[in-house]
Amino acid sequence: MNPAASSRALETLRHVFGYDAFRGEQAAIVEHVAEGGDALVLMPTGGGKSLCYQVPALLRPGCGVVVSPLIALMQDQVQALTQLGVKAAYLNSTQSNDEAAAVERALVGGELDLLYVAPERLMTGRFQNLLDHAHIALFAIDEAHCVSQWGHDFRPEYIQLSVLHERFPEIPRIALTATADDATRQEIIQRLALADARVFLASFDRPNIRYTVVEKDNPRKQLLRFIRANHDGDSGIVYCLSRKKVEETAAWLRGEGMRALHYHAGLDASTRESHQTQFVRGDGIVMVATIAFGMGIDKPDVRFVAHMDLPKSLEAYYQETGRAGRDGLPSNAWMAYGLQDMVLQREMIEQSQAPDEIKRVERRKLESLLGYCEAAACRRQVLLRYFGEESEPCGNCDMCLNPPQTWDASVAAQQALSTIYRSGQRYGAGHLVDILTGKATPKVTERGHENLSTFGIGKDISATQWSALLRQMVAQGLVGVSEHGGLLLQEECRPVLRGEAAFQARRVRESAPSGASSVRREIEFESDEARTLWAALRQCRRSLAEEQEVPAYMIFGDATLKLMLEKRPMSLDAMYQLSGVGDRKLEAYGMAFLEVIQSHQRQHG
Numbered sequence: 001m002n003p004a005a006s007s008r009a010l011e012t013l014r015h016v017f018g019y020d021a022f023r024g025e026q027a028a029i030v031e032h033v034a035e036g037g038d039a040l041v042l043m044p045t046g047g048g049k050s051l052c053y054q055v056p057a058l059l060r061p062g063c064g065v066v067v068s069p070l071i072a073l074m075q076d077q078v079q080a081l082t083q084l085g086v087k088a089a090y091l092n093s094t095q096s097n098d099e100a101a102a103v104e105r106a107l108v109g110g111e112l113d114l115l116y117v118a119p120e121r122l123m124t125g126r127f128q129n130l131l132d133h134a135h136i137a138l139f140a141i142d143e144a145h146c147v148s149q150w151g152h153d154f155r156p157e158y159i160q161l162s163v164l165h166e167r168f169p170e171i172p173r174i175a176l177t178a179t180a181d182d183a184t185r186q187e188i189i190q191r192l193a194l195a196d197a198r199v200f201l202a203s204f205d206r207p208n209i210r211y212t213v214v215e216k217d218n219p220r221k222q223l224l225r226f227i228r229a230n231h232d233g234d235s236g237i238v239y240c241l242s243r244k245k246v247e248e249t250a251a252w253l254r255g256e257g258m259r260a261l262h263y264h265a266g267l268d269a270s271t272r273e274s275h276q277t278q279f280v281r282g283d284g285i286v287m288v289a290t291i292a293f294g295m296g297i298d299k300p301d302v303r304f305v306a307h308m309d310l311p312k313s314l315e316a317y318y319q320e321t322g323r324a325g326r327d328g329l330p331s332n333a334w335m336a337y338g339l340q341d342m343v344l345q346r347e348m349i350e351q352s353q354a355p356d357e358i359k360r361v362e363r364r365k366l367e368s369l370l371g372y373c374e375a376a377a378c379r380r381q382v383l384l385r386y387f388g389e390e391s392e393p394c395g396n397c398d399m400c401l402n403p404p405q406t407w408d409a410s411v412a413a414q415q416a417l418s419t420i421y422r423s424g425q426r427y428g429a430g431h432l433v434d435i436l437t438g439k440a441t442p443k444v445t446e447r448g449h450e451n452l453s454t455f456g457i458g459k460d461i462s463a464t465q466w467s468a469l470l471r472q473m474v475a476q477g478l479v480g481v482s483e484h485g486g487l488l489l490q491e492e493c494r495p496v497l498r499g500e501a502a503f504q505a506r507r508v509r510e511s512a513p514s515g516a517s518s519v520r521r522e523i524e525f526e527s528d529e530a531r532t533l534w535a536a537l538r539q540c541r542r543s544l545a546e547e548q549e550v551p552a553y554m555i556f557g558d559a560t561l562k563l564m565l566e567k568r569p570m571s572l573d574a575m576y577q578l579s580g581v582g583d584r585k586l587e588a589y590g591m592a593f594l595e596v597i598q599s600h601q602r603q604h605g
C-alpha cells in the first residue's frame with residue numbers, strides 16, 4: 001500500500017478501534033481489500049477477522065455489505081460497532097417492515113458504513129435492486145465455510161453467493177472462515193468464484209490458550225478445584241455430553257456457590273435465550289452446556305472451556321476450546337478424561353448403523369483424539385500437526401509445563417494382559433484393577449477371581465497407575481474394547497505378552513490433579529489495593545453496560561481494563577494512549593473510568 005493509504009488505515013485503527021497496530025496478516029489483508037482486491041482469509045477464532053473487512057469498509061467510499069449466517073452475531077457486531085461510533089445496521093427477519101425499510105433508505109441514502117445481512121435476504125430480487133442503487137464499498141462473506149456441503153454448518157443460501165461476483169464484478173469480495181482444512185478451502189474458492197482471490201492463511205495456533213488434560217477421578221470435584229484455583233469470578237463454558245449431566249453439573253456448581261447456568265437443546269426457546277443472554281452480557285457466569293451451545297457466541301472474555309466428556313473429534317475440540325480467550329488474554333482449555341470415555345466412544349461407533357466407510361473415518365478420528373489425550377509430549381504440537389502445521393514445543397500446555405515421567409511397565413503390562421485373559425476377556429477396567437491389586441470385592445469373590453494367579457500380583461502399584469496403564473494399552477491398540485465395554489486382547493499385544501517388546505507407560509499423578517498448580521491466575525493482583533481497583537473498574541463497567549443495555553465487554557474489554565489497572569491513567573490524554581480506547585469510547589466513557597481511578601488514587605495514594 002502506498003504510505004499515505006497505509007497511514008490512513010492505521011489512523012482508522014487508532015481513532016475508531018483504539019488499537020495501535022494490526023495483528024499478523026491483518027495489515028496485508030486490509031491493504032489488499034482496501035485497494036479493491038478479492039481475498040480469502042483463513043484465520044482461527046479470535047484471530048481478528050472482523051477488522052479485516054471493517055477497516056477497508058471504512059476506508060473505501062460506500063457501505064460494506066457483510067453476509068452473516070447468524071442473527072445473534074449480526075446483532076452483536078452492530079452493537080459493538082455502534083459503540084465505536086461506526087454507522088452500522090443489519091437486515092434480518094427479526095425486524096418489522098418499518099424498521100427494515102428505514103435501514104434500506106439509509107443504505108441507498110449513503111448513510112451507512114456497514115450493513116449486515118442474512119444470505120437469504122441478500123439473494124432476493126428486491127435487495128439486489130436496492131444494491132444497484134447503493135454505493136457498495138465491498139462484500140464480506142463471513143463464516144464462508146457455510147458454503148461447503150461437507151462442512152459442519154452447510155447453508156444452501158450460501159451457494160448462491162457466487163451471483164455477487166457476476167452481478168457486481170468490480171466490487172471487492174472478502175470471504176472469511178476459521179475452518180482451515182484444504183477440502184473446505186477449495187470448495188469455498190470454487191463455489192464463491194474466488195479463483196483469483198488472494199489467499200491469506202494465518203497460523204491456527206492460539207498461543208494464549210493453555211491446554212490441560214487430567215485423568216478423570218472425581219470429575220466434578222476436579223472441575224470445581226480447577227475453577228476455584230484459576231477462574232474465580234471468570235466467565236467460562238463447561239461442556240458435557242448429555243442433557244442430564246448438563247443439568248446435574250450446573251445444579252451441583254450452584255450448590256457450591258458458583259454462578260452457573262445450563263443450556264441444551266431440550267430447554268424451551270425462552271429459557272435458552274435468557275440463559276445465553278445472561279452469559280454473554282454478564283461477567284463471571286459459568287455456562288454448563290451440551291455442544292448445542294457456542295455457535296454464534298462471540299463473547300471475547302470467556303476465560304476457560306472445560307470438557308467433562310470427550311468431544312466428537314479433534315476438529316470439534318479445537319472449535320469448542322477456541323471459544324476461550326478471543327481477546328488474546330491467557331485462557332485455559334481443560335479436559336477430564338478417562339478410560340470410560342474412550343470405551344463409550346468406541347461403543348457408539350461400533351453400534352451405529354453407519355456404513356463401513358463412515359465407521360472407518362470415525363475410528364480414525366477417534367484415534368487422533370485419543371492421541372491428543374494420551375500425548376506424551378506437547379499437546380499443542382499434536383493439535384497443530386493435525387491441522388497440518390509443524391511447531392516447536394509450546395511451553396504453555398500441561399505436558400510442556402510438567403513433562404511426564406515414564407516407567408518400564410513391561411512386566412505390569414504382561415500381568416494386566418494375563419488378568420484380562422484369565423478372567424475371560426469380558427470385564428471392564430475397574431474389576432481388572434481390583435483383581436490386580438488384590439481387592440476382594442463382592443464381584444471378585446462371586447466370580448472366584450480371588451483364585452486367579454494374578455490376584456493381588458500388582459499390590460505394589462497403585463490403582464491409579466493400573467487404570468492409567470490399562471488406558472494407555474487400549475489407546476495404543478494392545479487391548480480392545482468389546483461391545484459391552486469389556487477389555488479383550490488384540491493381536492498387537494503378543495510381542496509384549498511374550499516379553500519380546502517393552503512397554504513404556506506414562507506415570508500419572510496420584511492425587512487427581514486439577515491442573516491447577518500449573519496454571520497461573522489470569523490477572524495477578526500484587527496487592528489488595530490493586531484488587532480493590534480492579535473490582536471498582538469492573539463495577540463501573542457493569543453499571544455502564546446495564547445503562548446502555550449492552551454486554552459488559554462492549555464498554556471496554558478485559559484487556560483494556562487491565563491496562564487501566566496497570567497504567568493508572570490520570571488524564572483523558574493518558575487514557576487515550578491505552579489499547580482499546582478510541583475516539584468515541586474516550587468521549588463516552590473516558591471520564592467515568594478516570595473518576596474511578598482518580599478517586600481510588602486519592603484514597604490509596
Ligand code: ADP
Binds near residue numbers: 019020023026300579
Ligand atoms: P475472529 O472474528 O477472528 O474470531 P475478532 O474479529 O472477533 O476475531 O477479534 C478477536 C478479538 O481481538 C476482538 O476482541 C478484537 O477487538 C481483538 N483484536 C482484533 N484485532 C486487533 C488488533 N489489531 N489489536 C488489538 N486487538 C485486536
Ligand code: ZN
Binds near residue numbers: 380393395397399400
Ligand atoms: Zn506444549
